[in-house]
Amino acid sequence: MASEIASVPVSRAPDSTGVHSGSRWADRGFRLICLAAALSVGLLLVLVLLELIKGSHMAVAKFGWKFLVSRVWDQNTDQYGALAYIYGTVVSSIIALLIAVPLSVGTAIYLTDLAPTWLRQPLTSMIEMLAAVPSVIWGLWGIFVLVPVLRVHVYPFLQKWFGFLPLFQGPIYGVGLLTAGIIVAIMILPIVTSVSREVLRSVPNLQREAAYALGATRWEVTRIAVLSYARRGLFGAAVLGLGRALGETMAVTMLIGNAPYIGLSLFHPADTLASVIANQFGEASDLFLASLFALGLVLLGITVFINILAQIMIHTFTTKETRRVA
Amino acid sequence: MKSLLKKSSRLAVAAVFVLAACSQKSPVVSTAQAQLINGAGSSFDNPAFMLWKESYAKINPDAQINYQSVGSGAGIKQLLAQTVDFGASDAPMTDEQLSKASGKILHIPVVAGAVAITYNLPGDLKLKFDGPTLASIYLGEITKWNDPKIAALNSGVELPDTSIIVVHRSDASGTTFIFTDYLSAVSHDWATKAGKNTSVNWPTGVGGKGSEGVSGQVKQLPGSVGYVELAYATQNKMPVAELKNAEGKFVSPSPESVSKAMSTATIPDDFRFSMVNAPGDESYPIAGASWALLYQKQANARKGKAVVGFLKWCVTEGQKLSPKLDYAPLPDSVQQRAAKALDTVTY
Numbered sequence: 155m156a157s158e159i160a161s162v163p164v165s166r167a168p169d170s171t172g173v174h175s176g177s178r179w180a181d182r183g184f185r186l187i188c189l190a191a192a193l194s195v196g197l198l199l200v201l202v203l204l205e206l207i208k209g210s211h212m213a214v215a216k217f218g219w220k221f222l223v224s225r226v227w228d229q230n231t232d233q234y235g236a237l238a239y240i241y242g243t244v245v246s247s248i249i250a251l252l253i254a255v256p257l258s259v260g261t262a263i264y265l266t267d268l269a270p271t272w273l274r275q276p277l278t279s280m281i282e283m284l285a286a287v288p289s290v291i292w293g294l295w296g297i298f299v300l301v302p303v304l305r306v307h308v309y310p311f312l313q314k315w316f317g318f319l320p321l322f323q324g325p326i327y328g329v330g331l332l333t334a335g336i337i338v339a340i341m342i343l344p345i346v347t348s349v350s351r352e353v354l355r356s357v358p359n360l361q362r363e364a365a366y367a368l369g370a371t372r373w374e375v376t377r378i379a380v381l382s383y384a385r386r387g388l389f390g391a392a393v394l395g396l397g398r399a400l401g402e403t404m405a406v407t408m409l410i411g412n413a414p415y416i417g418l419s420l421f422h423p424a425d426t427l428a429s430v431i432a433n434q435f436g437e438a439s440d441l442f443l444a445s446l447f448a449l450g451l452v453l454l455g456i457t458v459f460i461n462i463l464a465q466i467m468i469h470t471f472t473t474k475e476t477r478r479v480a
Numbered sequence: 481m482k483s484l485l486k487k488s489s490r491l492a493v494a495a496v497f498v499l500a501a502c503s504q505k506s507p508v509v510s511t512a513q514a515q516l517i518n519g520a521g522s523s524f525d526n527p528a529f530m531l532w533k534e535s536y537a538k539i540n541p542d543a544q545i546n547y548q549s550v551g552s553g554a555g556i557k558q559l560l561a562q563t564v565d566f567g568a569s570d571a572p573m574t575d576e577q578l579s580k581a582s583g584k585i586l587h588i589p590v591v592a593g594a595v596a597i598t599y600n601l602p603g604d605l606k607l608k609f610d611g612p613t614l615a616s617i618y619l620g621e622i623t624k625w626n627d628p629k630i631a632a633l634n635s636g637v638e639l640p641d642t643s644i645i646v647v648h649r650s651d652a653s654g655t656t657f658i659f660t661d662y663l664s665a666v667s668h669d670w671a672t673k674a675g676k677n678t679s680v681n682w683p684t685g686v687g688g689k690g691s692e693g694v695s696g697q698v699k700q701l702p703g704s705v706g707y708v709e710l711a712y713a714t715q716n717k718m719p720v721a722e723l724k725n726a727e728g729k730f731v732s733p734s735p736e737s738v739s740k741a742m743s744t745a746t747i748p749d750d751f752r753f754s755m756v757n758a759p760g761d762e763s764y765p766i767a768g769a770s771w772a773l774l775y776q777k778q779a780n781a782r783k784g785k786a787v788v789g790f791l792k793w794c795v796t797e798g799q800k801l802s803p804k805l806d807y808a809p810l811p812d813s814v815q816q817r818a819a820k821a822l823d824t825v826t827y
Contacts, residue, residue, distance in 0.1 A: 230675040325643050412650030412687025423686045437553025437652030
């Protein structure tokens with residue numbers, strides 16, 4: 155027994171002063187391993203970028219910046235342009251934001267200020283469950299449940315009452331920009347809600363108390379003291395949601411109708427950068443493949459930029475006044 | 481005492497994992513001679529290869545065949561990179577692709593199937609189409625079901641005044657190749673505007689991923705029309721249209737009408753042929769074959785013999801199983817020629 159205890163390896167954090175040479179190496183080793191892990195994440199991003207640049211070289215050399223503004227995507231004539239897909243990506247993401255952000259901010263306000271304490275944790279967990287649902291399941295649910303409901307009830311209603319707007323004109327397919335926007339809104343709800351909650355929680359109570367002291371009602375306290383204070387952080391949360399929305403692939407490709415489209419009708423099928431890459435990648439070669447890589451580069455550029463912007467905004471907000479554990 | 485218990489329980493857990501891993505590694509076949517064959521390619525052939533795999537394993541348990549349905553293009557790519565032992569494609573390899581190969585590649589036809597036109601209309605309507613009308617629909621020129629051109633082909637059928645929703649494939653596919661091959665053959669407009677390829681610039685319509693996606697969309701959208709491999713339409717109990725063939729007769733898609741089309745097609749020695757719009761009264765016009773692709777010079781003798789053995793079985797005995805999956809069995813003459821081509825493989 156005693157020999158076993160003595161032969162236990164020394165790499166455990168010594169509760170003695172640890173002067174063993176073994177433990178010093180162990181500490182160093184541990185630190186190096188952690189450093190390697192952290193660096194490898196950054197390295198991975200750089201490698202992805204390099205691979206995309208390498209793969210898209212042929213397309214970039216042939217089309218140049220015109221790739222970004224050309225609408226043509228034809229395999230037979232080998233002419234490719236990203237404009238229709240950039241349009242689809244941006245529009246479906248904006249629709250998703252317009253639906254998700256008011257819902258999320260409202261939910262976050264409810265969870266931080268208005269909900270009874272016993273309700274807060276269960277409700278938060280339920281919302282986080284939404285994030286646990288895989289993208290492809292959302293796509294399936296969308297096809298079999300959401301699309302029929304939208305096509306039969308919601309869209310004709312919109313077309314009847316708001317048909318004067320070009321947004322709601324045109325034939326109704328069921329799948330399309332608006333449907334994809336709705337499903338992406340559902341998918342980004344959890345993240346925008348949770349970040350908004352953090353932002354609202356970091357508003358100092360002093361602000362709220364001061365507003366109450368001045369005789370404000372509950373809604374006025376929320377509007378004046380909390381929301382206007384947290385405006386920047388909430389904007390950051392929305393931008394983070396946008397970053398996620400831009401990259402959604404599976405659910406979008408099942409619900410957006412897969413047709414390159416630039417126009418005003420929200421009912422019309424369209425296509426996004428991620429969706430067209432997912433669909434066409436398997437069979438592509440040469441210039442076609444290089445063009446898909448170029449689309450990936452465009453998508454990566456947009457997404458990275460948006461995410462960095464969001465991180466900066468949230469960071470400058472939440473660490474300004476309060477010391478929060480990351 | 482406590483540490484001893486902890487240590488021995490940890491050892492026990494580790495032992496369980498090691499034993500489990502070991503038991504996974506041991507081959508399913510009892511003999512140590514199991515030969516693993518990898519194939520990849522067309523999803524058109526996928527049902528056939530799955531069925532052939534199982535049946536072949538019963539008579540020859542030494543061969544383990546693994547087939548991935550990744551699409552014709554990916555199958556060709558993998559064959560050129562020599563990461564698989566055989567590929568499968570619905571479109572014959574182009575001269576350009578063949579020139580990239582490190583050796584001569586043989587095309588062996590393994591199945592022939594029909595591309596069915598399916599639709600979603602109220603009432604049990606049986607529709608008839610012809611090539612130019614179909615091309616006009618897919619070009620977006622005909623937009624309503626009760627258009628005079630469609631009504632002319634379907635006298636006596638009550639066509640509704642609804643918009644036609646065109647459904648096509650969003651991913652690259654051999655089924656699209658066969659369909660666009662047909663449209664290019666019957667419509668000069670289509671040949672110039674969209675052409676024939678595994679993926680084209682569709683003038684109109686909604687995309688679905690895979691034949692499953694297209695049949696799913698057609699089932700869900702009233703007033704839609706789409707093209708799918710015949711098996712998907714029959715299994716989903718969806719209506720299929722009759723098509724006017726080159727002789728002017730209306731034919732339904734079925735294994736028999738595809739066989740008839742194949743028997744009248746001219747098949748060159750390298751087996752790269754197209755059989756759309758084939759002559760013959762009973763031929764179905766939108767039919768195509770799918771090929772297994774392999775190198776004529778096999779690098780590994782044992783593996784090569786196993787691949788050839790399997791493919792030979794597929795083109796002869798295996799053809800008896802084809803009708804079960806709504807494929808047309810290869811005519812006898814083609815079977816013999818294919819088997820002879822496989823005999824030319826060297827090791």
